[in-house]
Amino acid sequence: MSGRDSILGTIRQGLGRGELGDGAKAELEARISGHARGPRPSRVDLDADGLADLFVEYSKGVDVSVDRVASLEDVPDRVADYLTRENLPATLRVAPDPSLDGIPWERRPTLTVTKGKTDGTDEVGLTAAFAGIAETGTLMMRSGPEHPTTLNFLPDSHVVVLRKSQIVGSYEDAWDRIRAGEMPRTVNFITGPSRTGDIEQTIFMGAHGPRRLHIVLVEDV
């Protein structure tokens, strides 16, 4: 008997029944496609402005720096200032994402901007978020030809462009947006820069992922 059959057999024996009938299976399928939600934290019962504020509040609580800007046009200046402030090189590796095409990088000629995935030598990466989840100040990123996952993890500093219209209340709200398309290979929830407490319970940033996380929040609505 295969491992599969013996495992399923033991489970069914423990449950005191055989394989489920078609009716029971249909009920379970209905439960899956119903996407029923658990209790919703009341803290996210807010309008769009409230959610954006809550998102920023929780992000800052996990050592993220946030810049709020009026449009994509402001991004080059704010990013350049951020790099200067943090004493980082003026060189950016940017995700090949059409949603970032509207950023007029030429406004800050001192910035060197290249597009594509990273080979691990880039110090600063810039990517676009898929959603922001106000509940815990969490970014949702999805993999794809325009969003290489490694760009979220390998550079020492990670800059993320998030639009206010992308901010939702709960994780479940964000899943609904994912379901509007195909499930990608990778969905990353990111809440703050990489950290560890593995040496004597003391928290330090930058274990293996980025040491710094900076969000540029574009107020598009």
Place this chain on the structure above:
Amino acid sequence: MQEVKTRDFVTNARGALDDVNLQEALTKMKTGFVDRRTEARNGLPEFDDIRDRARDIKNHTLAHLDYYLERFEAKVTEQGGHVHWCATPEDARQTILDICRRLDAKTVTKGKTMIAEEIGLNDFFEENGIEPIETDLGEYIIQLRKEPPSHIIAPAVHVLKHEVAEAFVKKHIDRDPSRPLEEPRALLDEAREELRQKFIDADVGVTGANFLIAETGSSVIVTNEGNGDLTQTIPKAHIVLASLEKVVPTLEDASTILRVLARSATGQEFSVYTTFSTGPRRPEDLDGPGEYHVVLLDNGRSALMGTEYQEMLRCIRCGACMNHCPVYNSVGGHAYGWVYPGPMGAVLTPSLIGIEAAGHLPNASSFCGRCEEVCPMRIPLPKMMRHLREQEFDRGLGSQVVRTGLRFWAFYAKRPRLYHFLAGLKFRLLGTMGAKKGRFRTLPGAGGWTKYRDFPAPQPGGTFQARWSAKDGARGPVA
């Protein structure tokens, strides 16, 4: 399978209590986890409602476990991935080795996985000429020290920073041996540098899974360092090593349980990285693994279905029970002698490897009940430990001293008048002897207690039973 040393619990515990470094490390961990969890819990008014829902989700899943596992498998296959059903640790190890051999793997990076500990994967890799590289900082530290983890979420919690420095100097031989490594920051930076190239060079990445999602065929990992993401994204293949009770029906169900996981574990609102992985990279993707395998391990879990220990399969491995356990906090994780320490280990270990080998562990509890109080999945750990103790006694497995002692106690317990007379006598005697200091530093026959803490002298006012009677006259000693 990882070597079983559970029979030596008493000896191990005694050694742990006398280990100065370990005691210092345990003192450092004691309040951190507990305070942070309390704060996170209090910050979410819906916490207990979410716990109830989380418990119900897992109960529903277990009641239909066969269906959800097959559903999960079908979705993984549909996405181009593979599910390997492994009844035993041997099956799981061989399956993983076959994948690595086919890909001609020299090095394998590993995210944190307790299942790999359970099946003794690192030793097996080394025996077969493949280099396993632990990438979680805590796991990396204990891999260098050649020891098992002592905590399920903080594997190196028993190690002091100067011991980490010693291990690094010994391993990283290309570096100046006199470099300053007093600060944790320096240690962390060194580990980051050492591991960076290993991530890029690895042929295969192995991670665990906090959840498997039947709806989408996704596996989920929860980390703070980002090591699990580099482990699974860069190599040719991503192997997920998961035990079969990790499955839940939907993304919503996983989201509900995630709300109590990080809060119970580290006291964070949410862990830094929660990653849902579904199949191999898509053809047009710029990165991601070319192959996706889920090695589904049973190792005795299916046999718990329908038994009084089925509820243990709700466990999400947050570690809250051990963080709040006075026994764990005194002896650390290694004393428990196998992969899972603390209250969850005291139930899971004998359930998986047998009462004969691990029947000692459920005795390592004062039944204070804090583990059940903090368990996000509401697992009745003390009740299960009591059942295991009864089974141990029924099978005649306990030590002769304990069995004789219990028989002795039972003789008096069945004769209440005699019991109360003798208890009162002892109470007055100890009360008089200890009246001055209020405690005993040594006490004949109670050396096991007084070696590590004082024994409190009875306070004036009589025994518990006497005071109980005085408080409620209707309930005197049973004649």
